[in-house]
Every structure is written in structure tokens, then in C-alpha cells.
Amino acid sequence: MAEDKNEDYILTIDNLRRVYKDDDGADVEALEDVNLKVRRGEFISIIGASGCGKTTLLRTIAGLDKPDSGSIVMDDHEIKKPDPERGYVFQQGGLFNWLTVKQNIAYGLKTRKVYKSKKQDVPKYIELVGLKGFEDSYPYQISGGMAQRVAIARTLINDPRILLLDEPMGALDSFTRADIQDKLREIHKLNGITMILVTHDIDEAIYLSDRIVIMTPRPGKISNIFEVKMEHPRQRGGVDFLEMRRKLLKEFDLATAQPEPEYNI
């Protein structure tokens, strides 16, 4: 990764470490020595095998989890607790079932006590995520894909500087995924917001990202970072797309291959 000293970084992750105890009380190193600098306006995808600490990393950036050591600094401020300037889209189940689409999206405006002055944003964001006509539906009345678009809209309305997405499309079918991917692209292009996306889908990562971060488990580490330098909109069947895909798959095979255990007697 090329790191220019004059580059404008929004987020600096420094020597992050997080250890959990499993059921037997043994240590699980969810994150170990994680370092990453995120450029302002960048789109980063994190991919890696299950249990390599992707969610832990994202939650720590959000301020939902605390690291055991190391730090995350966002524009000179160390992240200590959640803040609407870092929006978080959960895999599923984050919507408030008792609020309509409109009310879910307006929720952040109300808790931040700016609803009176920013009311007019609500229809704007409903329009942005293409949910016009569903303003007054309750979550149980809309599809999973629509629910995720609501989840995205209700974080965006807070004008976050970073949008964190933890497998937001994991539970969706591939048509709906493609649809939301395009929405994310559009939003990223529109307001240049920094996005960090956790995904299991290599194509999704290539389609959207400026950089792809590969993580490996036990302990959870960043093993490699790929720059994706392709023009948008990217052609999923294009030559360089497939080339990138091949490179990542190869990396992945390497990353997930278990080394033969060594016995030193």
C-alpha cells in the first residue's frame, strides 16, 4: 500500500488488539496488531474468513466495542463511544419495528434534537434510497432489501462522515444485493462519504471498493491490502475485474490454507 505522508486520512487505526474469553475461559484473539489508515472519501471493503475479527474491528471503529490496547483516531479525536458521525448498518434486525419507514429514518434527527430544522431531509432520504410510497409502512410490511435501504437512509440522514456496513446484504438474494450495491455506489459518488464495508462477497468488494483489506483469523490480523484502480461503473465481466478476482481468490486460498502443524520434540 502506497502511503503518502501528505495524504488526508480520516481514520488512523493503530496497533489495535482485542481479546475475548471463550466459554472455557481461554483467550480468543479477535484482533491482534491491526494497523490501517483510511483516506477521506475512500471506499474500503474488508473480507476474510469467518471469525477473523471483521465485526470486532468495525464495532471498535463505531465505538460499540473497546479495544484492549491500541487506538483508533478519527480526525484527531480518539474514538471512545458511538457517535452519529459514524453511521452503522447492521446485518439485520436493526430497524425499530414500532416505527414506520418515515419514523425510522427521522429517528436520528429526533434524538439529536434537530428534527424541527431538518424535517425536510426525511423525504429527501426516502427518495434517495428509492422508498417513495412506503413512507408509512411498518418494517414487517417491507422486504429485507427495503429494510436495509431504510437502515442505510436512517444513518445517512445524520450526515455521518464515515459509514460502517457489516454485511448489510448478507441476508439478501443476489438481485436485491446488486440493487443495493448500486445504491451505495450512487451515495458514495454523491456525497463522497467514507465507507467501510464488511463482506463475504469478493465481487461485491471489487465492484465497490478503492481498497480491499484481507483479514486472517486466530489471531485476527490484516494480511494484505489490494488497491482497486478501475473506473466506475465497473463491468463485472470485464477483463481487469476478472483479473482482480483471480488475484483475490489466489490470496484467499493462501490466506485460508491451514499450515501443517509442526511438532518440535
Add this chain to the structure above:
Amino acid sequence: MIKKRSVAYGFLLSISGFLIAALVNKVVPITADVEVVDYKVGGLTLDINSAYRLVLYSLSALFMLLGLISLRTNDSWKKFVKGAPLRFASGIGLLLWDLLGTKWQVLTQPFFPGPAGIIKAFLVEPDFILENTLYSLRLYASGFTLGVVFGVGTGIIIGWFPKAYYWVTPVLNVTGVIPAVAWMPFALTLMATPFDAAVFLIVMCVWFPVTSLTAQGIKSTPKVQFEAARTLGSNTFDLVFKVAVPHAMPQIFTGISTANAFAFTTLVMAEMMGQPGGLGYYINLSKVWSAYYKVFAAIIVMAVLFSFITAILGRIEKYALRWQKGLVR
């Protein structure tokens, strides 16, 4: 499209039972030894039979009106037609009861008066019945409202603070199994008036289910909803009152409807055990004079009153939980 035949069937069946009952009441002579006197009620001069027929006509008119209203949509009409046979049967039931209880008095008197006999209570002392009904209503409203407020309040506190849950739950579990009226002797000595004592008992019996179900609802709020709320800028107050409490609403309402049933029982029992008024008190009083028709009258008032309250609570619940899947049938 609602068919003409269906309309004819629905209306005829709904009102004919009551009209036939009225006709029978009018033409069949009383063979038993029943004293029929005129009473003046609200400008009308009625004896028990004409009052009874008035009730039957009112019922017919009511169902006529309901039928007309439900003609608006297919679904509501279907619902109306579904109840038609039941209405017819009720009319015939009243007819038989009238014959057996009043006209021929085959049933043991004075324990089982006919419908006209029961209506006599409303002709003899309408004001007194109203007075006692209002007393019950006031008692219920005070006790139930206070109980729900305390219950939801306690439920939120113990649902939110694990320490509070630890200390309060045993108290809740022990007091919860004791029927509230068992506290009557204490309530009567501790409270300034018998009314306050009864309110206290109703509060007790409402408090328990509302508290424990509210607490359960608060505690079962998924972590992800709190986390989502926090990333959207919520403070602790928001987490409690904009996330946990709305999430707990279905359980809170389960608690409230359970409590409602408890409250009716406690109310009537408390009234029968030493209140200066109320429908329970009226029953006791009437029993002393062997005026069983008045006991039946009080029971009918209770049935109407309690069904009405339960229906209103049901409406409120349905509205408050309109966001829940599968609630709207």
C-alpha cells in the same frame, strides 16, 4: 357485491327473534300469580312487561342499525351475517325464559325470575343502581389506572436495572400469588376510607402482572436495537423510552389485559366485603332481602360494563400495537 338475498336473510334473522319474543310477551297471558304494577321512569309509565318489550324493540333497532352500518363493506357485512343466527337464538331464548320465568313461573321463584322480572329492578330503583354502578366504575378507574402506572413504572425500573430486578423479583413472586383480597383486613385498617382500601387492593392485583410483564419486555429488547440507537445519537433516556419501552409494548398490553380480569374479580369481591357502595355491595344488599331479581340485574350491569371496558382496552391495544405483524386479522 352484497346480494339482496343475503341482506334479507341477515336483517330478518337478526331482528325477528326479538320481535317474536315481544309478540309472545304481548299475547300470552300471565297464568302465574304475578303482580303487574305501573312505574314512572323518566317520563314513561311502564310495567315490567312493557319495559321488557321496550328492551326487545331496542335490541331489534340496535341490530338494525348495526346491520345498516356494516353494509358499507363486504367484510363487515359478512361478520354481521355470521352473528345473525346467534341473535335469532337469543331472541328465542328470551322468549322461552319469559314463558318459564314470568308467564307460567315453572322455574323456582324467587331465585329464577324471568327477564321481565329482572327488569323490574331497573324500574323500582334506577337511581340506586346507577349510583352503585358509578361507584364501581370510579373504584375500577382509580385502582386500575394507578395500578397500571405503578406497574409500568416498576417494570421499567426493574427491567432496566439488574440490581433492582434481583431485589424486587422475589417480592413480586411472593406477593403475586396471593389473591389481593386477602389483604382486605389490613387495607381496611391502614387506609383512611373503605374506598381507598378497595383502590389499594385493585392496585395490588394490577401491579403484579403489569410489572412482571413490563420487566420481561424491557429485558428482552435485542442488543442490536440498543446499539443501532446509540449509533444514531441516543442517550440513556432515549434507550429506555424510545427503544426498550416501545419494544416492551406487546408484553405490557398482555400484562394489562391479564390485570383487567384480575381487577374485575378484586373489585366485586372487595365491594362484597365492606364497601358503602358498588355493584358488589348492591348484590349483597339485595341478597339480604331475598330480592334475587336485583342480584340478576346487578350481574347484567356487570356483564355489560366489564365487556365494554374490555372492548375499549382491546381497541387501545390494537391501535398501539398496529406495527405488530399478524395482529391485524
